Amino acid sequence: MPLRHFFLWIISLLVYAFLYIPLIIVVVFSFNDSKLNAEWAGFTFHWYKVLFNNHEMLLAARNSLIIAVSASILATILGTMAGLAIHRYQLKFLPFLAFTPVAMPEILLGVSLLLFFLQVLNLTLGMLSIIIAHTTFCIGFVTIIVRARLQGMDESIFEAARDLGATPWQTFRHITLPLIRSAIIAGALMSFTLSIDDFVITFFTKGVGEPILPIQIYTMIKVAVTPEVNAISTLLMLLTLTLIIIATRFDTSMLKGDSKQPR
Amino acid sequence: MVLTSFRLPGEFGGLVPIHILSEDANENPGLTIETYQFFFSDFIYFEIFIKSFAVATLTTIICIVMAYPLASLIARSHKKFRHLMIMLVVLPFASNFLIRIYAWMIILGPESTLSHMINSILSFFGIAPVTLLFSPFAVLIGMIYVHLPFMILPLYTNLEQHDPILLDAAQDLGASSWQRFWYVTWPQSLPGIFSGSALVFIPVLGMFAIPDILGGTSDIMIGNLIKDQFLSTRDWPFGSTLSIMLTLMVLVIVGLLSWLARPGTRTI
Numbered sequence: 234m235p236l237r238h239f240f241l242w243i244i245s246l247l248v249y250a251f252l253y254i255p256l257i258i259v260v261v262f263s264f265n266d267s268k269l270n271a272e273w274a275g276f277t278f279h280w281y282k283v284l285f286n287n288h289e290m291l292l293a294a295r296n297s298l299i300i301a302v303s304a305s306i307l308a309t310i311l312g313t314m315a316g317l318a319i320h321r322y323q324l325k326f327l328p329f330l331a332f333t334p335v336a337m338p339e340i341l342l343g344v345s346l347l348l349f350f351l352q353v354l355n356l357t358l359g360m361l362s363i364i365i366a367h368t369t370f371c372i373g374f375v376t377i378i379v380r381a382r383l384q385g386m387d388e389s390i391f392e393a394a395r396d397l398g399a400t401p402w403q404t405f406r407h408i409t410l411p412l413i414r415s416a417i418i419a420g421a422l423m424s425f426t427l428s429i430d431d432f433v434i435t436f437f438t439k440g441v442g443e444p445i446l447p448i449q450i451y452t453m454i455k456v457a458v459t460p461e462v463n464a465i466s467t468l469l470m471l472l473t474l475t476l477i478i479i480a481t482r483f484d485t486s487m488l489k490g491d492s493k494q495p496r
Numbered sequence: 497m498v499l500t501s502f503r504l505p506g507e508f509g510g511l512v513p514i515h516i517l518s519e520d521a522n523e524n525p526g527l528t529i530e531t532y533q534f535f536f537s538d539f540i541y542f543e544i545f546i547k548s549f550a551v552a553t554l555t556t557i558i559c560i561v562m563a564y565p566l567a568s569l570i571a572r573s574h575k576k577f578r579h580l581m582i583m584l585v586v587l588p589f590a591s592n593f594l595i596r597i598y599a600w601m602i603i604l605g606p607e608s609t610l611s612h613m614i615n616s617i618l619s620f621f622g623i624a625p626v627t628l629l630f631s632p633f634a635v636l637i638g639m640i641y642v643h644l645p646f647m648i649l650p651l652y653t654n655l656e657q658h659d660p661i662l663l664d665a666a667q668d669l670g671a672s673s674w675q676r677f678w679y680v681t682w683p684q685s686l687p688g689i690f691s692g693s694a695l696v697f698i699p700v701l702g703m704f705a706i707p708d709i710l711g712g713t714s715d716i717m718i719g720n721l722i723k724d725q726f727l728s729t730r731d732w733p734f735g736s737t738l739s740i741m742l743t744l745m746v747l748v749i750v751g752l753l754s755w756l757a758r759p760g761t762r763t764i
Contacts, residue, residue: 240565244565245565252584252645255600256596258602338699338719340704340739341702341742426586431593432592432593432594433703446592450592450598454597455708455709469591469592469595470595
């Protein structure tokens with residue numbers, strides 16, 4: 234058994250290394266005093282200076298943040314509601330519909346949304362179309378997470394609450410919500426990262442006017458690779474890192490509250 | 497309201513070809529199955545579909561193999577560390593998808609240390625040097641790297657809910673550690689595996705950015721084909737036909753996986 238555990242640790246560490254080494258390389262090369270991402274030539278902040286003088290890039294970053302925040306809030310609310318509804322009423326058809334956007338490759342969603350915005354809604358492509366698009370694909374993820382948590386739970390807890398005379402709202406507020414809270418937060422976090430991460434759907438639903446971060450990065454990678462990409466990547470990683478640390482703080486304080494609430 | 501918000505993409509996806517064909521009056525007056533005939537007339541499209549399918553299958557299997565040990569280790573760890581460990585999985589996943597592909601561009605690039613290392617080993621055995629970047633290998637690595645967390649998370653969520661009492665019981669009944677895994681843990685984890693597989697397999701199938709950036713000209717997949725029809729060639733009807741083909745494929749897979757994952761299929 235200890236040997237088995239040891240192997241498990243080794244493999245896990247290798248998987249972690251696989252996940253992290255590429256990102257560390259990106260960060261390291263962002264400080265590299267060379268135009269090539271090949272050999273270490275000395276430490277510099279040059280690429281960050283270049284970046285901060287790039288107004289289009291800054292605008293793109295702002296736009297992407299607005300989109301991610303709006304889309305994740307909308308998706309978390311709608312997705313949690315859907316997850317609860319599917320579980321409560323044991324709906325047969327809704328799960329299928331809810332998971333369709335998740336189950337479909339992003340490119341199909343991108344193409345469908347492009348056609349939908351242009352030909353049905355007659356909407357001009359821009360920030361609004363991207364927010365709607367992002368919300369659409371995030372909902373499914375929130376629903377899956379919330380529903381998975383509900384499925385693993387013992388139904389008798391809710392029956393007990395009802396037997397003790399709790400109203401449906403009280404049951405929800407004091408039993409269901411604390412139990413699924415971590416799932417909701419996980420869903421919200423996932424939505425945010427998916428949205429800021431998303432390239433494919435943005436690629437299809439973007440307008441011509443507003444620059445969006447992933448599109449800018451894609452163009453830079455495809456056209457001319459400079460360590461400026463490393464610099465913006467590093468900053469973006471720093472941002473998500475900070476956000477997640479904040480979210481973790483938020484979550485652990487809630488976890489402490491958890492132990493008290495379902496008395 | 498919730499219902500309609502979900503319905504939009506799925507429902508509309510089904511309407512795409514009819515809609516476009518009727519809109520695009522210059523090329524196709526009215527409805528036609530011309531694009532579908534075109535699809536089946538040329539074997540190359542079929543070949544690309546098969547290739548995409550193979551890449552997706554391979555990626556999914558490698559992801560399961562890599563994710564399982566990590567997910568079970570996290571699920572078994574002390575509650576205090578679980579949160580941190582799962583965070584460590586989510587963090588790289590929180591960085592932009594393009595950045596993660598870009599990282600592999602650096603690692604696999606012709607001037608990289610890894611390339612030099614592999615090629616010096618190869619030349620030692622007298623094999624001609626290889627280019628790592630712009631190859632099917634690079635595409636596969638990129639696919640695994642980007643989709644691995646999608647496998648770890650559902651698997652962990654599933655494994656976390658297993659009751660350790662079952663394993664204790666199995667041990668009391670004389671089961672070896674391998675038997676405990678195969679007869680107790682593995683069957684219980686199948687729903688996690690299937691949902692993870694769906695989350696990996698399907699996006700890989702439609703991916704265009706990774707083959708676009710890491711792959712060579714011959715490594716195009718369904719996604720690249722569709723993208724080109726919509727944004728470069730501007731043949732929207734044919735693009736829609738390809739999309740419908742992909743949708744059908746995905747529906748079959750989803751149907752299969754949810755049939756496999758339905759509760760109570762396995763008796764322990």
